[in-house]
Amino acid sequence: MQIAVYSTQPYDRRFLDEALAHHAPHGDITLRYFDAALAADTVPLAQGCQAVCVFVNDVLDAHVLEALHGLGVRAVLLRCAGFNNLDVHAAERLGMFAARVPAYAPEAVAEHTLALVQTLNRHTHRAYNRVREGNFALDGLLGVTLHGKTVGIVGLGQIGLATARIFHGLGCRVLGHDPAPDPHFAALGKLVALPALLAASDIVTLHCPLLDSTRHMINHANLARMKPGAMLVNTSRGGLIETAAVIDALKSRHLGALAIDVYEQESALFFRDRSGDILDDDVFQLLLTFPNVLVTGHQGFFTVEAMREIAATTWHNLDCYLRGAPCANRISC
Ligand code: NAD
Numbered sequence: 117m118q119i120a121v122y123s124t125q126p127y128d129r130r131f132l133d134e135a136l137a138h139h140a141p142h143g144d145i146t147l148r149y150f151d152a153a154l155a156a157d158t159v160p161l162a163q164g165c166q167a168v169c170v171f172v173n174d175v176l177d178a179h180v181l182e183a184l185h186g187l188g189v190r191a192v193l194l195r196c197a198g199f200n201n202l203d204v205h206a207a208e209r210l211g212m213f214a215a216r217v218p219a220y221a222p223e224a225v226a227e228h229t230l231a232l233v234q235t236l237n238r239h240t241h242r243a244y245n246r247v248r249e250g251n252f253a254l255d256g257l258l259g260v261t262l263h264g265k266t267v268g269i270v271g272l273g274q275i276g277l278a279t280a281r282i283f284h285g286l287g288c289r290v291l292g293h294d295p296a297p298d299p300h301f302a303a304l305g306k307l308v309a310l311p312a313l314l315a316a317s318d319i320v321t322l323h324c325p326l327l328d329s330t331r332h333m334i335n336h337a338n339l340a341r342m343k344p345g346a347m348l349v350n351t352s353r354g355g356l357i358e359t360a361a362v363i364d365a366l367k368s369r370h371l372g373a374l375a376i377d378v379y380e381q382e383s384a385l386f387f388r389d390r391s392g393d394i395l396d397d398d399v400f401q402l403l404l405t406f407p408n409v410l411v412t413g414h415q416g417f418f419t420v421e422a423m424r425e426i427a428a429t430t431w432h433n434l435d436c437y438l439r440g441a442p443c444a445n446r447i448s449c
Pocket residue numbers: 197198218219222225270271272273274275276293294295296297298323324325326329330351352353377378414415416417418
């Protein structure tokens with residue numbers, strides 16, 4: 117079986133190859149690696165393949181799935197948890213197997229959330245540059261002690277719960293909002309409605325999936341509900357935030373700081389070295405001009421442990437497909 121593996125970097129190839137050697141699925145497997153993301157114009161790369169393996173910014177809409185099906189592709193292996201980029205109904209209609217990696221070191225994303233908070237709060241990125249230039253002045257590096265602060269966590273699944281454990285351990289008061297929270301949250305914090313969480317939190321961090329119902333949940337109205345000077349963190353999906361509204365809130369000084377690992381238009385930017393390019397995204401460029409904004413390029417998951425887990429689960433899902441065995445990670449309507 118040949119598999120077209122899209123959106124790959126050298127590190128993806130390393131972990132996928134290592135895991136394939138250790139967890140060899142049923143049958144002969146040939147991986148065809150591509151740097152390119154899957155989209156309508158890159159479907160032909162999958163010619164001769166029976167499966168595609170994709171990541172967060174690959175396009176799996178009805179048009180792309182139909183074109184892949186026309187080439188003989190019957191399985192879609194997502195190397196990620198979120199599947200907002202997959203038209204699940206179209207995949208089912210075409211009888212295609214689709215599976216994801218539901219959990220890969222949720223602590224990795226939670227720990228990155230803390231890294232973002234403390235970088236912005238304690239200005240370690242500025243201190244790093246200053247000290248290297250022999251400037252030991254502390255002016256401009258003033259932060260706050262997190263102990264005793266209120267942290268609001270929106271989405272209390274695996275990552276939200278791991279985040280709650282971290283901030284609870286730091287001595288923060290933890291608030292959470294989730295229509296179906298993990299029961300373990302009760303020992304760490306208090307469940308409240310979203311408006312109450314926004315009004316009371318010094319830090320608001322988003323850990324819910326991107327759905328039609330959650331798209332732009334952080335809009336003008338909800339930003340106005342936030343405490344003046346609060347920090348907003350998003351390591352979940354860019355579409356949870358209405359970027360124009362956040363820029364307005366930063367300009368008016370109502371929002372104190374913004375840390376994002378994800379961005380609504382990230383597919384045109386992230387996971388590539390664009391240091392020699394002129395970036396056409398004016399909104400993104402504007403975000404980078406604020407001293408109280410920190411952006412990382414969707415690296416929350418990027419630890420050795422998580423990469424191993426992603427690769428092992430991907431090949432486990434393929435093995436289930438090849439053997440016709442039930443697959444707990446299968447995506448269905
Ligand atoms: P999960 O499915 O375990 O938890 C998501 C939680 O969000 C669930 O408990 C669900 O009930 C809750 N939820 C749904 N709608 C909500 C709403 N309107 N308000 C509040 N909560 C709501 O998922 P997870 O593994 O914790 O991952 C969370 C998200 O993190 C994923 O959807 C993915 O988009 C993102 N993610 C980012 C990275 C990264 O590298 N930055 C890595 C992995 C996952």
